[in-house]
Amino acid sequence: MSPSATRHHQVLIVGGGAAGITTANLLRRQRPQLDVAILEPSEDHYYQPGWTLVGGGVMRVEQTRRSEAALIPKGVSWIRAAATAFDPEHNRLTTSEGETLSYDVLVMATGLQCRWDQIDGLSEALGRNGVCSNYSKDFAPYTWQSIQAFQGGNAVFTMPATPVKCGGAPQKVMYMADDVFKSRSGVGVNSRVIFCTPLRSLFAIPAYARTLQQVVKRRGIEVRFGWDLKAVRGAEQVAVFEVHDADGSVRTEELPFSLLHAVPPMSAPAVVASSPLAGDAPGGWVAADKLTTQHPHFANVFSLGDVAGLPTSKTAGAVRGEAPVTAANVIAFLEGHPLKAQYDGYTVCPLITGYNNVVMAEFDYSQQPISSFLVDPTKERWSMWLMKTKMLPWLYWNRMIKGLPHESRYLKPFAPLIHALRLDYREPAAESNAKAQAAGHC
Numbered sequence: 001m002s003p004s005a006t007r008h009h010q011v012l013i014v015g016g017g018a019a020g021i022t023t024a025n026l027l028r029r030q031r032p033q034l035d036v037a038i039l040e041p042s043e044d045h046y047y048q049p050g051w052t053l054v055g056g057g058v059m060r061v062e063q064t065r066r067s068e069a070a071l072i073p074k075g076v077s078w079i080r081a082a083a084t085a086f087d088p089e090h091n092r093l094t095t096s097e098g099e100t101l102s103y104d105v106l107v108m109a110t111g112l113q114c115r116w117d118q119i120d121g122l123s124e125a126l127g128r129n130g131v132c133s134n135y136s137k138d139f140a141p142y143t144w145q146s147i148q149a150f151q152g153g154n155a156v157f158t159m160p161a162t163p164v165k166c167g168g169a170p171q172k173v174m175y176m177a178d179d180v181f182k183s184r185s186g187v188g189v190n191s192r193v194i195f196c197t198p199l200r201s202l203f204a205i206p207a208y209a210r211t212l213q214q215v216v217k218r219r220g221i222e223v224r225f226g227w228d229l230k231a232v233r234g235a236e237q238v239a240v241f242e243v244h245d246a247d248g249s250v251r252t253e254e255l256p257f258s259l260l261h262a263v264p265p266m267s268a269p270a271v272v273a274s275s276p277l278a279g280d281a282p283g284g285w286v287a288a289d290k291l292t293t294q295h296p297h298f299a300n301v302f303s304l305g306d307v308a309g310l311p312t313s314k315t316a317g318a319v320r321g322e323a324p325v326t327a328a329n330v331i332a333f334l335e336g337h338p339l340k341a342q343y344d345g346y347t348v349c350p351l352i353t354g355y356n357n358v359v360m361a362e363f364d365y366s367q368q369p370i371s372s373f374l375v376d377p378t379k380e381r382w383s384m385w386l387m388k389t390k391m392l393p394w395l396y397w398n399r400m401i402k403g404l405p406h407e408s409r410y411l412k413p414f415a416p417l418i419h420a421l422r423l424d425y426r427e428p429a430a431e432s433n434a435k436a437q438a439a440g441h442c
């Protein structure tokens with residue numbers, strides 16, 4: 001323990017969101033005597049995947065909230081403060097309460113920050129004139145209000161150039177909105193739905209991108225690749241884009257809208273990005289070995305969840321795969337054993353393609369579709385809508401964050417059956433990887 005530290009814990013977890021709470025529970029289940037603390041300033045814990053359903057009028061925002069106090073595992077200390085500076089050379093950090101904490105192992109689970117400020121005028125515009133975003137609990141209810149109030153014109157949905165949490169969420173809300181608009185077309189609502197993305201594909205994994213391409217075609221949605229939202233003039237209802245054409249030229253375009261669902265650029269929280277824990281890649285994500293989640297320079301630092309610089313997509317589904325590996329390796333590190341647990345990059349993005357339809361997009365580091373459900377995952381399914389709207393919230397609160405096995409653990413042994421049944425949705429790895437890189441990110 002450092003002489004200047006006021007408190008020491010064997011394991012200090014920074015962040016009590018999906019990743020932090022799950023890891024704490026797993027550690028306590030496996031080593032009940034371990035001294036674990038969670039540093040978390042917020043009194044509330046949110047099930048953020050539910051915010052898409054809030055924006056689509058399927059869930060209320062209150063249903064996505066639980067009190068943090070109720071979720072902190074028994075025996076784990078809750079330090080109600082934020083980390084304000086990291087000093088990994090000396091195994092300590094400073095908190096917003098001015099306290100210094102030291103640790104044997106640090107687990108980074110702070111999530112990410114939405115950079116609303118990086119789109120001119122967006123912060124001021126949100127919540128009025130049809131400008132909404134499911135990426136904030138404060139504005140997701142306004143998404144549903146805006147969809148209901150829509151009387152025709154352009155409904156514009158955007159995606160930023162940075163990695164985002166849940167790469168599919170910017171589109172999911174659009175497909176639900178389109179359903180609502182179409183159901184009202186008989187009474188004179190004339191909508192033009194436009195998806196603007198700086199990327200060159202609808203999804204990083206080609207097999208799922210193909211399904212989404214069919215969905216936008218079927219719906220008559222206009223997709224504008226290379227379109228990056230830069231400014232919003234809310235009162236005028238005009239969105240300003242930097243457009244990168246395929247020939248390399250760049251121009252500015254203004255698009256009038258009646259409804260704008262904006263998704264901000266995202267990065268690691270500033271306190272993390274400016275710390276020695278950040279890797280070299282843009283965004284300031286915590287450097288991490290993609291298999292063990294261990295920091296490459298500070299061996300007693302592990303990271304998972306949205307803040308981790310792991311080459312997979314940022315979802316609660318990914319946390320399901322990352323947390324058991326992180327917990328096992330933290331214990332191995334503390335007990336002086338080699339780090340044997342390896343994360344395969346598993347992540348899942350339930351792509352809502354309309355009310356009652358979901359493509360359960362599961363994949364891993366191979367960039368290939370995989371399925372925990374013994375079905376072709378590239379297909380739209382009503383059963384997966386039930387999974388997304390009913391089962392996954394239940395699994396999150398009652399299994400995942402409690403550190404209990406989830407459904408894919410039970411089904412995994414049957415995976416070879418999928419191949420035996422010749423579900424032909426995979427493609428040659430070389431082609432898949434090249435396309436995924438062209439698409440930018442998950």
Ligand code: FAD
Pocket residue numbers: 014015016017018019020039040041042045047048049050051052081082083084109110111112134135136165166169269271304305306307314315316317318319348349350
């Ligand atoms: P979070 O859950 O965000 O938790 C981070 C915690 O760290 C917070 O409690 C925060 O207060 C705390 N913190 C931050 N800074 C500090 C600090 N300096 N010191 C201490 N504590 C700090 N995932 C899916 O799997 N499926 C989906 O369908 C899906 N849809 C989504 C739709 C939307 C609209 C959004 C916004 C997200 C969606 N996600 C989805 C993503 C999923 O919610 C995140 O990937 C997941 O919450 C990440 O967990 P985390 O613990 O890393 O971050």
